[in-house]
Amino acid sequence: MEKVLLKGNYAIAKAAIKAGCSCYFGYPITPQTEIGEYLSEAMPALGRGYVCAESEVAAINMVMGAVATGVKAMTSSSSCAIGLMQETMSYAASDELPVVLISVMRAGPGLGYIYPAQGDYNQAVTGGGNGDYRTIVLSPSTVQDSIDLTYKAFYLAQKYRNPVILLSDGFLGQMMEPAVLHDYPYDEIDNSSWALTGAKDRGARQIRSLEVNQEKQNAHVYKLFEKYALIEKEEVSYEEENTLDADILLVAFGSMTRNIKAAARKLREKGLKVGTFRPVTLWPFPSKRLLELSETIKNILVVEMNMGQMTKDVKLAVNGNAKVYHFGRPTGKWVNVDEIVQATLNLGGVSYANI
Amino acid sequence: MQTFSIPKSLKENMIYTFCPGCDHGVAIRLIAELLDEFGLKENALTAASVGCSVFLYNFLDVDCVEAPHGRALACATGIKRAQPDKFVFTYQGDGDFASIGLAESTHAAARGEAITTICINNTLYGMTGGQLGPTTVLNQITTTSPHGRNREYHGFPLKMTEHIALCDGTAFAARVSLDSPAAIIKAKKAIKKAFEVQLKGLGFGFVEILSSCPTNWKMNPVESHKHIREELTKVYPLGTFKDLTEGL
Numbered sequence: 001m002e003k004v005l006l007k008g009n010y011a012i013a014k015a016a017i018k019a020g021c022s023c024y025f026g027y028p029i030t031p032q033t034e035i036g037e038y039l040s041e042a043m044p045a046l047g048r049g050y051v052c053a054e055s056e057v058a059a060i061n062m063v064m065g066a067v068a069t070g071v072k073a074m075t076s077s078s079s080c081a082i083g084l085m086q087e088t089m090s091y092a093a094s095d096e097l098p099v100v101l102i103s104v105m106r107a108g109p110g111l112g113y114i115y116p117a118q119g120d121y122n123q124a125v126t127g128g129g130n131g132d133y134r135t136i137v138l139s140p141s142t143v144q145d146s147i148d149l150t151y152k153a154f155y156l157a158q159k160y161r162n163p164v165i166l167l168s169d170g171f172l173g174q175m176m177e178p179a180v181l182h183d184y185p186y187d188e189i190d191n192s193s194w195a196l197t198g199a200k201d202r203g204a205r206q207i208r209s210l211e212v213n214q215e216k217q218n219a220h221v222y223k224l225f226e227k228y229a230l231i232e233k234e235e236v237s238y239e240e241e242n243t244l245d246a247d248i249l250l251v252a253f254g255s256m257t258r259n260i261k262a263a264a265r266k267l268r269e270k271g272l273k274v275g276t277f278r279p280v281t282l283w284p285f286p287s288k289r290l291l292e293l294s295e296t297i298k299n300i301l302v303v304e305m306n307m308g309q310m311t312k313d314v315k316l317a318v319n320g321n322a323k324v325y326h327f328g329r330p331t332g333k334w335v336n337v338d339e340i341v342q343a344t345l346n347l348g349g350v351s352y353a354n355i
Numbered sequence: 356m357q358t359f360s361i362p363k364s365l366k367e368n369m370i371y372t373f374c375p376g377c378d379h380g381v382a383i384r385l386i387a388e389l390l391d392e393f394g395l396k397e398n399a400l401t402a403a404s405v406g407c408s409v410f411l412y413n414f415l416d417v418d419c420v421e422a423p424h425g426r427a428l429a430c431a432t433g434i435k436r437a438q439p440d441k442f443v444f445t446y447q448g449d450g451d452f453a454s455i456g457l458a459e460s461t462h463a464a465a466r467g468e469a470i471t472t473i474c475i476n477n478t479l480y481g482m483t484g485g486q487l488g489p490t491t492v493l494n495q496i497t498t499t500s501p502h503g504r505n506r507e508y509h510g511f512p513l514k515m516t517e518h519i520a521l522c523d524g525t526a527f528a529a530r531v532s533l534d535s536p537a538a539i540i541k542a543k544k545a546i547k548k549a550f551e552v553q554l555k556g557l558g559f560g561f562v563e564i565l566s567s568c569p570t571n572w573k574m575n576p577v578e579s580h581k582h583i584r585e586e587l588t589k590v591y592p593l594g595t596f597k598d599l600t601e602g603l
Binding site for chain 2: 022023025050055057058059062064067068087088095196198199200203204205208209210
């Protein structure tokens with residue numbers, strides 16, 4: 001198929017339509033508003049559902065109601081407003097509902113501003129809601145990824161009956177680059193065994209998280225964690241380059257991946273053996289592969305536009321086998337290639353931040 | 356000859372979990388009777404709420420998803436937009452509907468969602484033991500207004516039906532009580548209209564039911580119904596506040 005020039009947020013919206021998303025519910029917030037704007041035209045034209053929700057709280061609960069009936073549905077938002085949705089994400093995880101949430105990160109904490117940032121890694125990966133639960137988190141680094149991983153978000157949500165977050169950011173949402181808008185590549189999942197369709201020729205179905213019986217509550221959480229173990233076994237995804245002979249590994253997620261790749265090329269030209277590693281799934285995290293890499297690579301620089309949120313997971317993964325450094329800043333200015341080159345050259349000497 | 360029977364929309368062998376003298380049981384039975392009369396049980400979907408009203412799903416044999424506190428009408432909106440041909444309703448308490456969920460409630464009405472909502476107003480948070488809520492009347496003693504609701508200190512209660520009736524998307528809004536057999540008959544007629552406006556696609560249907568809470572009111576069931584009749588209706592007058600079916 002032909003490549004077309006696409007803005008990141010529009011790519012997500014167009015992919016959602018091709019994935020068969022039946023309903024979109026949303027509330028405006030920069031830098032993701034184009035998703036809702038695009039779908040406000042496209043969804044009614046296709047006879048699909050669209051509501052300009054009164055709040056993000058309402059939007060995510062509309063998604064919950066829609067997906068409970070067996071259709072695909074999603075909402076999109078950003079940072080502080082994703083915070084508003086966390087109660088329902090916890091409900092959806094407990095209820096095993098295939099909620100798809102597009103999170104286009106801006107700066108924080110608090111209201112922050114519309115500058116791009118990656119400060120919502122923890123929010124997405126560790127979950128902001130109550131209780132023991134997990135959400136699958138997919139991290140695009142290009143507009144093409146935004147299409148491919150939107151498809152994957154709908155697929156994995158249905159396959160595992162679990163909420164999925166597509167964790168984009170202000171750079172990816174607002175930039176344009178060529179991408180192929182191919183068709184939804186996954187099989188449709190049969191959800192007739194659980195979806196709410198009306199209690200016809202069967203007893204009523206209840207999708208609920210209230211459980212007054214302690215034993216049943218425990219058993220439910222153990223069952224969820226069996227599913228999470230399966231997801232960790234089956235769905236880890238990552239991308240690595242030039243790691244075979246590397247002495248130094250640059251690690252990044254999302255838009256920062258682009259810059260560590262460019263920095264690694266420059267550092268190779270200077271004679272340093274530098275490889276790159278990018279988790280595509282932030283949960284499940286590619287801990288096993290990072291541990292393997294740490295057998296031979298003893299210096300790891302994690303570049304992220306936050307104060308070291310993923311760095312912590314890299315440290316946990318390598319379990320002391322390698323020195324793990326963080327380089328980045330919370331927001332305001334792109335962490336550029338030359339800065340990453342310099343930070344890498346400084347490793348072992350004057351480090352920018354050694355946590 | 357008409358004989359007593361259990362509505363088919365009620366589950367078999369259910370265990371009654373409401374307090375003695377509580378009106379929830381009567382309200383749920385009326386809904387079950389109407390689901391039977393309209394033949395809607397197999398086509399109905401509900402978004403459950405939080406509070407004593409959550410136990411609706413222990414009694415009604417209807418598919419349901421449990422919304423977080425206050426979000427029943429957002430959840431129900433999602434259901435209706437995904438499944439426009441289904442009969443969608445919510446059953447909520449006054450705390451759920453008018454306090455934590457007021458935004459979702461108001462906007463579902465304003466949009467004119469073809470959804471039916473039955474709201475139980477017992478003037479406090481029942482399940483947590485009787486705290487001051489959005490509908491607690493002046494001078495009413497609750498566990499968080501131990502000297503009574505004070506207008507200067509706590510402010511005034513909210514009138515849900517009047518508020519919802521003001522929304523252009525509302526097709527039917529009425530306040531009823533269940534304090535006598537005659538009142539129960541009127542209540543059923545109102546709930547029936549709230550069903551009909553959805554089925555006719557006229558908009559949002561709403562019925563507020565003034566309901567007894569003997570446990571938290573510290574009254575016996577007879578006193579509770581007398582309290583509704585003689586005191587609560589002064590603040591919350593019964594009647595139909597909006598009806599788009601008139602003249603149809």
